[in-house]
Amino acid sequence: AVSNSIVPTITCTSSNVMSTMLQASVEVPDVKILYGPDTYMGQNLVTMFTSILNAGWDDERIANDLHPKHNRASITKLRDNIDVFPNGNCVVHHMFGNEVVNTVKENYGDAFVTAHLEVPGEMFEIAMEKSLDDHGVVGSTSDILKFISKKVTEAVEEGKDSPKELPRRLKFILGTEAGMVTSIVKSVQDILAASGSSSVETEIVFPVSSEAVMGVDDSDDLKVVPGVAGGEGCSTAGGCATCPFMKMNDLDALGDIADMVIENRDEVKLRSHLPPQRLTGMKINGNDAIDLGSEPILFMRHFMKEKSLPEILLKKITATDRS
Numbered sequence: 001a002v003s004n005s006i007v008p009t010i011t012c013t014s015s016n017v018m019s020t021m022l023q024a025s026v027e028v029p030d031v032k033i034l035y036g037p038d039t040y041m042g043q044n045l046v047t048m049f050t051s052i053l054n055a056g057w058d059d060e061r062i063a064n065d066l067h068p069k070h071n072r073a074s075i076t077k078l079r080d081n082i083d084v085f086p087n088g089n090c091v092v093h094h095m096f097g098n099e100v101v102n103t104v105k106e107n108y109g110d111a112f113v114t115a116h117l118e119v120p121g122e123m124f125e126i127a128m129e130k131s132l133d134d135h136g137v138v139g140s141t142s143d144i145l146k147f148i149s150k151k152v153t154e155a156v157e158e159g160k161d162s163p164k165e166l167p168r169r170l171k172f173i174l175g176t177e178a179g180m181v182t183s184i185v186k187s188v189q190d191i192l193a194a195s196g197s198s199s200v201e202t203e204i205v206f207p208v209s210s211e212a213v214m215g216v217d218d219s220d221d222l223k224v225v226p227g228v229a230g231g232e233g234c235s236t237a238g239g240c241a242t243c244p245f246m247k248m249n250d251l252d253a254l255g256d257i258a259d260m261v262i263e264n265r266d267e268v269k270l271r272s273h274l275p276p277q278r279l280t281g282m283k284i285n286g287n288d289a290i291d292l293g294s295e296p297i298l299f300m301r302h303f304m305k306e307k308s309l310p311e312i313l314l315k316k317i318t319a320t321d322r323s
Contacts, residue, residue, distance in 0.1 A: 012300065021045065033082045033083065039086055113172075148187070167200060168201070169200075173205050184204055185204065
């Protein structure tokens with residue numbers, strides 16, 4: 001609400017932030033983008049545009065693979081107009097630091113590398129470099145899942161042509177929150193089961209810093225992720241193998257609330273689960289704070305449906321530019 005009262009604001013997710021930026025710079029060619037709050041994601045988006053330019057993508061490839069109305073000149077302008085908030089990092093993705101990067105470089109040169117947009121720059125750069133020749137992917141969790149599923153499917157098809165060869169082992173470095181492993185394993189198992197293939201094996205490698213791994217009490221050798229005694233896989237260095245915030249909602253808690261609603265009991269406790277009412281009745285520069293806080297999400301919903309920025313947002317941006 002506060003940011004939207006100062007500058008025109010649109011909410012983004014890791015799966016639509018790139019397309020939002022590309023479309024915004026088409027509709028407002030000189031737009032200045034103040035990106036926040038995740039510093040790594042903002043810096044990685046700048047890195048992504050720079051890598052594309054340095055890789056020599058021509059106007060035709062940019063139009064085909066990024067946006068039909070963009071070219072090298074417009075991508076350069078967009079990149080140079082991004083200003084990243086410097087002090088916001090996800091506690092989970094922060095763990096992919098130098099130790100992990102060095103391990104990946106030294107021991108997994110033959111692996112496909114995936115990285116969420118929010119991982120630190122060095123890890124992201126490895127995946128970005130690999131992605132340029134289709135040996136990696138950078139993006140959202142859905143982008144990572146699609147990439148791994150595609151590579152397994154391709155390997156299964158190739159195995160049909162050489163059924164007598166030894167099984168091919170695919171390695172994927174997973175540069176994101178550990179909870180995604182379940183959906184990846186299910187997808188891979190479904191692909192292999194549907195094809196009846198025994199020619200492909202898949203290894204999912206989840207690299208974490210040593211601080212995020214603990215030993216089992218009765219074994220010095222066996223390691224378990226997630227990690228330290230503090231719980232949730234969080235390390236003393238501030239990184240986590242799993243996200244404690246994403247794990248706050250679970251089926252047991254949902255069931256407890258459903259029971260309270262059905263049985264019409266514990267009204268006081270039920271009220272404690274209602275959304276916070278901090279903004280009720282509050283005004284910011286004469287505007288309702290709830291409306292200001294909701295508007296960026298509604299702008300995103302419009303963009304996802306229409307693939308263009310809403311007219312009211314464009315008017316706000318151009319009015320800001322004139323002022």
